Amino acid sequence: MRLSRTDRSLLAQWWFTVDRQLCAAILILIAVGFMLSLAASPAVAQHKGLGTLYFVKRHAIFAIAAIPVLLAISFLQPAQIRRVSLILFVTMLALMTYVLWTGPEINGARRWVFIAGQQLQPSELMKPAFVILSAWLLTQSAHRPDMPALPLALGLYLISAVALVLQPDIGQTTLITLVWAALFFLTGQPLRRMAILAAAATVAIGTAYATLPHVQSRIDRFLNPAAGDTYQMDRARQSIIEGGLFGRGPGEGQLKMALPDAHTDYVLAVIAEEYGTLACLALIGLFGFIVFRALSRSWNQPDLFLRHAAMGLSLLFAIQMLINVGVSAGLLPSKGMTLPFVSYGGSSMMGVAVSMGLLLAVTRRRPVQVARQEADAIDDLRGPDCNAMAVN
Amino acid sequence: MIATRPRTHRRRGLAVVTLLLAAFLTVGIQLTRLGLKGTTAIRSDPVETVTRNVARPDIIDRNGRLLATDIALPSLFADPRRVLDKDEVVEKLAGVLPGIDQRGLLSGLNDKTRRFVWIKRGMTPAEAAKVHDLGLPGLSFRDELRRVYPAGEDAGHVLGFVDVDNRGAGGIERYIDAQNLFDLTDGAGRSDRPPLALSLDLAVQHSLHAELEQAIGDYHAAAAAGLVLDVQTGEVLADVSLPDYAAGNAAASLESNRLDRIEGGTFELGSVFKTITLAMAEDAGVLKPDKTYDTSLPLQVGAFSIDDFHPTRRQLTAEEVFLHSSNIGAAMMAEDVGETRMHAFFDRLGLTTPLTTELGRAALPQLPQRWGKLSTMTMSYGHGIAVAPLQFAAAAAGLVLGGRVQPTFLKPASSAKAGGALVAATTGDFLRLLMRHNVTNPEGTGKRAAVPGYDVGGKTGTADIPGKGGYGHQGVLSSFLAVWPIRQPRYLSYIMIWAPQATEADKGQTAAGLTAAPVTARVISRISPLLGLAPVFGDGL
Numbered sequence: 001m002r003l004s005r006t007d008r009s010l011l012a013q014w015w016f017t018v019d020r021q022l023c024a025a026i027l028i029l030i031a032v033g034f035m036l037s038l039a040a041s042p043a044v045a046q047h048k049g050l051g052t053l054y055f056v057k058r059h060a061i062f063a064i065a066a067i068p069v070l071l072a073i074s075f076l077q078p079a080q081i082r083r084v085s086l087i088l089f090v091t092m093l094a095l096m097t098y099v100l101w102t103g104p105e106i107n108g109a110r111r112w113v114f115i116a117g118q119q120l121q122p123s124e125l126m127k128p129a130f131v132i133l134s135a136w137l138l139t140q141s142a143h144r145p146d147m148p149a150l151p152l153a154l155g156l157y158l159i160s161a162v163a164l165v166l167q168p169d170i171g172q173t174t175l176i177t178l179v180w181a182a183l184f185f186l187t188g189q190p191l192r193r194m195a196i197l198a199a200a201a202t203v204a205i206g207t208a209y210a211t212l213p214h215v216q217s218r219i220d221r222f223l224n225p226a227a228g229d230t231y232q233m234d235r236a237r238q239s240i241i242e243g244g245l246f247g248r249g250p251g252e253g254q255l256k257m258a259l260p261d262a263h264t265d266y267v268l269a270v271i272a273e274e275y276g277t278l279a280c281l282a283l284i285g286l287f288g289f290i291v292f293r294a295l296s297r298s299w300n301q302p303d304l305f306l307r308h309a310a311m312g313l314s315l316l317f318a319i320q321m322l323i324n325v326g327v328s329a330g331l332l333p334s335k336g337m338t339l340p341f342v343s344y345g346g347s348s349m350m351g352v353a354v355s356m357g358l359l360l361a362v363t364r365r366r367p368v369q370v371a372r373q374e375a376d377a378i379d380d381l382r383g384p385d386c387n388a389m390a391v392n
Numbered sequence: 393m394i395a396t397r398p399r400t401h402r403r404r405g406l407a408v409v410t411l412l413l414a415a416f417l418t419v420g421i422q423l424t425r426l427g428l429k430g431t432t433a434i435r436s437d438p439v440e441t442v443t444r445n446v447a448r449p450d451i452i453d454r455n456g457r458l459l460a461t462d463i464a465l466p467s468l469f470a471d472p473r474r475v476l477d478k479d480e481v482v483e484k485l486a487g488v489l490p491g492i493d494q495r496g497l498l499s500g501l502n503d504k505t506r507r508f509v510w511i512k513r514g515m516t517p518a519e520a521a522k523v524h525d526l527g528l529p530g531l532s533f534r535d536e537l538r539r540v541y542p543a544g545e546d547a548g549h550v551l552g553f554v555d556v557d558n559r560g561a562g563g564i565e566r567y568i569d570a571q572n573l574f575d576l577t578d579g580a581g582r583s584d585r586p587p588l589a590l591s592l593d594l595a596v597q598h599s600l601h602a603e604l605e606q607a608i609g610d611y612h613a614a615a616a617a618g619l620v621l622d623v624q625t626g627e628v629l630a631d632v633s634l635p636d637y638a639a640g641n642a643a644a645s646l647e648s649n650r651l652d653r654i655e656g657g658t659f660e661l662g663s664v665f666k667t668i669t670l671a672m673a674e675d676a677g678v679l680k681p682d683k684t685y686d687t688s689l690p691l692q693v694g695a696f697s698i699d700d701f702h703p704t705r706r707q708l709t710a711e712e713v714f715l716h717s718s719n720i721g722a723a724m725m726a727e728d729v730g731e732t733r734m735h736a737f738f739d740r741l742g743l744t745t746p747l748t749t750e751l752g753r754a755a756l757p758q759l760p761q762r763w764g765k766l767s768t769m770t771m772s773y774g775h776g777i778a779v780a781p782l783q784f785a786a787a788a789a790g791l792v793l794g795g796r797v798q799p800t801f802l803k804p805a806s807s808a809k810a811g812g813a814l815v816a817a818t819t820g821d822f823l824r825l826l827m828r829h830n831v832t833n834p835e836g837t838g839k840r841a842a843v844p845g846y847d848v849g850g851k852t853g854t855a856d857i858p859g860k861g862g863y864g865h866q867g868v869l870s871s872f873l874a875v876w877p878i879r880q881p882r883y884l885s886y887i888m889i890w891a892p893q894a895t896e897a898d899k900g901q902t903a904a905g906l907t908a909a910p911v912t913a914r915v916i917s918r919i920s921p922l923l924g925l926a927p928v929f930g931d932g933l
Contacts, residue, residue: 182408188400237426244430277427281420288416295409304401311405315412322415329422 014075017364019297025290026070026356032286033341034063040263040270041344043256055263055344062346066353073357074364078306081361085132088354092126096163111167123164123172124351128358130160131316134180135308138187143304153184168214171323171335177201178319183312187304219333232259236269237330240277247276263344265336268328283342284325290356291318297363306362313359317352445537446558447575447583448568451551453543453594454627454803460541460551460565460639462558464580466520466533468511472501475530485511488522513556514538535580539565543594544639546601549652550592550631550751550801551639562645564590564801567750591627591803595922596620600630600915604887607911608634611892611902614867617653618887619782620919623789623875625804626797628749628782629883629923631655653888655747655754658778662855663701663717663837663904664788664873664886665774669725670714670826671791672737675819678728679710685721687713693766698723701854701903702837714826715836717852719773726772731763734771740814741787742796743779750801754780774855781871785886788873792827792881794820824849828878841874841909843917845927849878850912852904857891867891872908876916882925887912 003012041055076084099113099122113120133156141149157180164173181201184194209216239255242248253273256262262270272280291314298310317340324339326332338348340355451460475481478501482494489512500509513536515523520533539554552563560569568574568588575583604616617633633653637644644650651657673679684707690699700718713721726734738744747754758778760767770776782799789797796814827849830836837852853871856863871888875881892907894900920927 186401186404186408188404240423240426241430243427245427272423272427277423277430280423280427284416284420284423291412292409295405295412299405307401311408315408318412318415322419325419325423329419329426331419331422 010075014364017366018074018360019293019363019365022290022293022297022363023074023360025286025293026360027067029286029290029341030063030066032283033339034059036271036275036283036342037263037267037344039250039253039274040256040267044260044263047257047260058346059344059349062349063341066341066349069350069353070357070360073354074360076358076361078303078362081132081309081358082136085129085358089126089129089133092122092129093159093163095120095122096126096167100163100166111169119346121345121347121351123167123169124345124347125354126160127172127176127316127351128313128355130156130176131179131183131312131355132309132358134183135187135312136305138183138189139305139308142187142189150189153180165208165212168212169336170208170212170214171337174335175316175319175323175337179312179316182315183308186311187308232261232266233327233330233334235259236266236328239269239273240329243273243276245276245278247272247274247279250274264338265324265334265343266328267339267343268325271342272328280325284321287318287321287340290314294359294363301363303366306366309362310359313355313362317355317359444576444578445580446554447537447577447581448539448554448558448560448565449573449583449585450587451564451568452587452589453592453597454589454629455593455595456589457594458542459544459547459590459592459594460539462537462582463540464535464582465514465538466517467513467536468515468520468523468531468533470501470509470511471507471530471532472503472509473507473530475501475528478502481528481531484526484528485523488526489515489519537577537580537582539640541639546594546598546632547592548637548639548641548645549633549654549656550590550628552751553640553642553645555642561642563639563751564588566752589803591622591625591629591801592631593629593922596919597630597632599918599922601632601634601636603911603915603918604632604634606914607887607889607892607907610897611889611895611907613889613892613907615649615653615890616888617781618885618915619654619785620915621785621789621797621799621884621886623793623797623881623884626786626789626799627803628799628801630919631782631801652751653890654782655749655751655780658755658758658780659869659888660775660778660855660858661781661784661871661888662774662853662869663719663722664784664851664853664871665771665777666714666717666722667788667791667823667827667851667873668737668741668743669722669772670710671815671819671823672729672734673710673725674822675737675815676729676733678725684709685713685718685724687718687720691720691723691769693723693769696766698769711826711829714851715830715833717773717837722772723769726768727765729768731765731768734768735763738771740796741790743777743783743787747780747783747786747799749782749799754783757783774853781886781888785873785884788875788886789881789884790814792820792824792875792884824875824878824881827851827873827875837903837905838872838874838909840905841872841912841916843876843913843920845929846916846920846925847877847879847928848874848913848916849876850874850909852909854902854904867893868902870902870904870907872904872912874912874916876920877925877928883920883923885912885915887915 003015005016037059038056041059042052045054046052095113099110111121111123113122134153137149137153137156140147141153160176161173209219235255235258253270255273256270259266268280294310294314298307301307320337321340323332323335323337327335338345340352448462450458452458478498481501482498486492486494492512497511537558539558541551544551550563552565553561554565555561560566573585573588600618600620604618607613608616615634619628620630622629631654635650637650687700687708688705690697698719700720702716704716708716708718708721743757744759746756760776767776786797786799794813794815794817830838831842831848831850838850841848841850851873855869857866857869859866869888869890870892874885876883887908889907892902894902899906
């Protein structure tokens, strides 16, 4: 099939406007992630008494399913993006609330819902929708003081954060807090407001530390390793050291036998042990390419919603990766954060696929007239001074 | 108005991107730092015991007959994690392998942290087949080398035994380990080292064993021991101590009655020591041709009285002292030699220092606390000094040969005559003449040791066995030292019988001349042809 620039079909428009390098990098990451998951999954599956290839097969199914989701979402137009995100957010928030009452407790947390025999972690799919809605509301609040966008954005954040804290899932709470704060900052909110929110956040964290033993234990352990059981972290760090620059070689690692979370939270340590830290750096380089490619692509985006949505999604992706790697490398307290596309987990995989699909959608090149059309549509709401900037 | 200008957006965007870059760098640097710290050296955490087989060389006798070898046998082990039903495993195994430690096995299988538990080391292929047919999951076999002794019944004390890991723990097996003559292998492959050749002659060993068993039966004796030495090389051709144990039977070796009486115990050997006394007196020049020793009365030394076993109550020449085994005469000779010279002579014979052979260090000689007048006198007839029989035999061989003899259990002998001249050549001749006369003379105590054609010379020894409260209640230790052919000494035997009873076989007497001497004659006539020694008929010395 040949596509022509004169072709007005949906596919042709997509092909010429989507960031093909970004798209290729994401697909490569999915493939590499599957390949690297082979290092840890079989050993963990055996250890848990499942079939050797139990996790490998499921990872493959999720990875293959992730690709159409990713591509389908990348076709969405900005208005559709907002609509889909709103539906997704409301659905997932409802599920998260439902889970709090009925969900089974796994590893001391209620975050799983069972739908048709499949486990689903709604918070994973909630995150990208949250970022889109936050980007839109905060962008609106900066430009339309007449709309109650800021209180809505704050409300959106608080309801999400409370839902996550109640699970409790401090890692994800930290993640959405950082992304929301970055968006707040990026959208040009006054620094005074930021100071007030920061003070409130400090109080909130202090309260969490004082009231939630789960949080307290994790923070205490990180600050004072001798105080508690840091076996997984110590073991992961030791494995990275033993792997050295070039690794022990595929299949030679010991860590995957020792840690129950070797295929999820500590997959990077397994990779480091078997393939070496240079391979890890290359993997982080691939993440970095995706993140900075998306950031630079949105740098001159005239549509501020798209600009901030792209930046928010990039940050969501980057911070999740950084937290996971930081935990494995002993820089951060244990969080229970997955490494996008590499860690095993269906919900995580789908959530990241949605994120990346949205990222592709919001970084699509928009011909000036399309941008102008949309800008005109927004103009009706916005006023003339903003229009000048949008065309800029 | 909220800042909406592009400049603000750019500044803030730049700040966020800078922070993000810093975070990427931090993570990258930390990973690089950890990576550089690391070594790619493989460190393995073995999850199960690594089996290393100890492959031992074969042991053969001096003529190449196999005494010990390794064979690969299946050993049974379990992986507790894979065992489904512990009780079933224990119950079914107990049915097939009687005598298995059920309690120990159950506790081993209960330990889920272990992936490897031995159940039985070394079993017959038939047993292994039965266990296999039980079809129990989690059990498995591994071939291991086990030591077997095809001809080990007769030479247990010399061959010794190995432990459960096929490591030498006694006898010549321990020597193999001490000398690092074994190999550690991963599989059950046999050693490709040359076999270890012992000085033992299996035929001689078996003959001696059989004759000593016969003697125990004939005299209702408590124990018997004997050795045959090649006096020229010091090689031990046979070494039997009864009751003994089959080679490899470590448990039986621990029974005190089965100790190795040749090397592992010291005994007061009695009048056989007069060979040493006469040689010493001759070498010291205190024997004058016309000198006689008055044995008409017991010799009084302080409160102690020395008397003869076969009293003659007359003047005896030096030769007669030997022939009649007169304690009084021997004591007088020792007194003539004196304490200092006697001590020095015993030192030269190596009787005062520990004897070490391939089997290890022999039991330490028990010497008098001070070499006083009384000690010298009692030692002259073999009391007040206790040595390992092998040590005495080596000293006696040295005297008839004129040079020191170091006994060895290996062939070729590691050292033949270790030292130079021990005594003057004439002393050796003198001693051999005495020993020969003791057998040929009708009055000699050793006349029943005569074997036509083999020119046997020898000396009896009948020692009271010490017990609680003194001598005389435990019976006697009857022994006979023989050297043949006496003209050209080749072989030396030393036969001992503990507590023989007065029976028809010894004409109601337990003295060595009627017990150990005839046994020696039977041994010599039986083994000399085996050793390729042709009888010579003609006049004696």
